[in-house]
Amino acid sequence: xxxxxxxxxxxxxxxxxxxxxxxxxxxxxxxxxxxxxxxxxxxxxxxxxxxxxxxxxxxxxxxxxxxxxxxxxxxxxxxxxxxxxxxxxxxxxxxxxxxxxxxxxxxxxxxxxxxxxxxxxxx
Numbered sequence: 235x236x237x238x239x240x241x242x243x244x245x246x247x248x249x250x251x252x253x254x255x256x257x258x259x260x261x262x263x264x265x266x267x268x269x270x271x272x273x274x275x276x277x278x279x280x281x282x283x284x285x286x287x288x289x290x291x292x293x294x295x296x297x298x299x300x301x302x303x304x305x306x307x308x309x310x311x312x313x314x315x316x317x318x319x320x321x322x323x324x325x326x327x328x329x330x331x332x333x334x335x336x337x338x339x340x341x342x343x344x345x346x347x348x349x350x351x352x353x354x355x356x357x
Contacts (some may be wrong), residue, residue, distance in 0.1 A: 242304035242316045250297040257287040263347050270350040283350070292324040295332075312341035313348070319355075325353060331355075 238281040252259045264270075264280035267269035277286055299320040316337045333341055338349035 238304045265346050272352050296323045314339050
């Protein structure tokens, strides 16, 4: 596997660039077996996940990544777990919200998101 930290950094930059620009463009990153938990609501499959992301109740969002941690995750398979912390600004808000997102990527003709867990961090 290539340098796992490089894979994680490139993936995170691409993911949030797509999310902040056009959430529907995230569809190719998921498969039918992909699972997402968004603030405790679970969904499966690229179609359901992207429908959820597109339906979120905000027009604009900007992610600012604070940390990225990555580890190999499955023996005998090119897979990586990526933990992200950061801040996001939604629409006209001036106070950023803290968030944590966890991805498990699995390689299959390129990496796809197998698991995706998102949570806002309330203080």
